Amino acid sequence: MSVLLYLVPAALSLGLMGLAAFMWSLRSGQYEDIEGAAVRVLSDDDLADVPASAPGRK
Numbered sequence: 001m002s003v004l005l006y007l008v009p010a011a012l013s014l015g016l017m018g019l020a021a022f023m024w025s026l027r028s029g030q031y032e033d034i035e036g037a038a039v040r041v042l043s044d045d046d047l048a049d050v051p052a053s054a055p056g057r058k
Contacts, residue, residue, distance in 0.1 A: 025031070
């Protein structure tokens with residue numbers, strides 16, 4: 001039972017640290033451009049540097 005005296009404050013402090021990290025990420029603009037990553041995955045701009053004889057190039 002005395003273990004709870006250590007575990008409860010540890011759990012609360014970890015939860016508050018996670019909340020603080022989430023709030024920091026919101027304020028620093030980490031979630032501003034959620035569509036940009038999806039569009040960048042589909043672009044073929046990085047294939048322009050690959051020679052035509054490369055194995056993955058059509």
